[in-house]
Amino acid sequence: xxxxxxxxxxxxxxxxxxxxxxxxxxxxxxxxxxxxxxxxxxxxxxxxxxxxxxxxxxxxxxxxxxxxxxxxxxxxxxxxxxxxxxxxxxxxxxxxxxxxxxxxxxxxxxxxxxxxxxxxxxxxxxxxxxxxxxxxxxxxxxxx
Ligand SMILES: [Fe+2]
Numbered sequence: 001x002x003x004x005x006x007x008x009x010x011x012x013x014x015x016x017x018x019x020x021x022x023x024x025x026x027x028x029x030x031x032x033x034x035x036x037x038x039x040x041x042x043x044x045x046x047x048x049x050x051x052x053x054x055x056x057x058x059x060x061x062x063x064x065x066x067x068x069x070x071x072x073x074x075x076x077x078x079x080x081x082x083x084x085x086x087x088x089x090x091x092x093x094x095x096x097x098x099x100x101x102x103x104x105x106x107x108x109x110x111x112x113x114x115x116x117x118x119x120x121x122x123x124x125x126x127x128x129x130x131x132x133x134x135x136x137x138x139x140x141x142x143x144x
Pocket of ligand 1 (some may be wrong): 078
């Protein structure tokens with residue numbers, strides 16, 4: 001069974017600089033999907049996933065600094081979502097590299113579901129709050 005392509009949707013839009021990062025992450029997931037559909041090897045899949053985790057960590061750091069700028073009341077919970085995601089993807093990576101019984105398709109589905117839900121619910125929520133309080137915080141402005 002072929003996995004469906006994972007593509008950017010207009011409803012994912014938060015604001016331009018954040019969308020840019022999210023688009024990049026969605027592209028990587030789509031690369032993983034194509035890799036599975038073309039029956040690519042596990043090592044390459046693990047390599048792409050590991051690069052994606054590195055990128056996601058940088059993105060989360062920027063997002064957390066952004067939320068801090070406007071004292072987002074749910075920053076702690078949001079950070080916990082990020083942390084859990086990183087732990088999960090690292091575990092998947094280790095399983096892939098150690099040939100523990102892991103299905104790359106299951107990982108790709110986890111990634112597309114997680115990002116869809118996270119962007120539409122958790123990320124949309126902080127931006128809604130920022131607009132409500134009229135904060136002029138800028139994403140990516142602070143040094144990492
Ligand atoms: Fe987030």
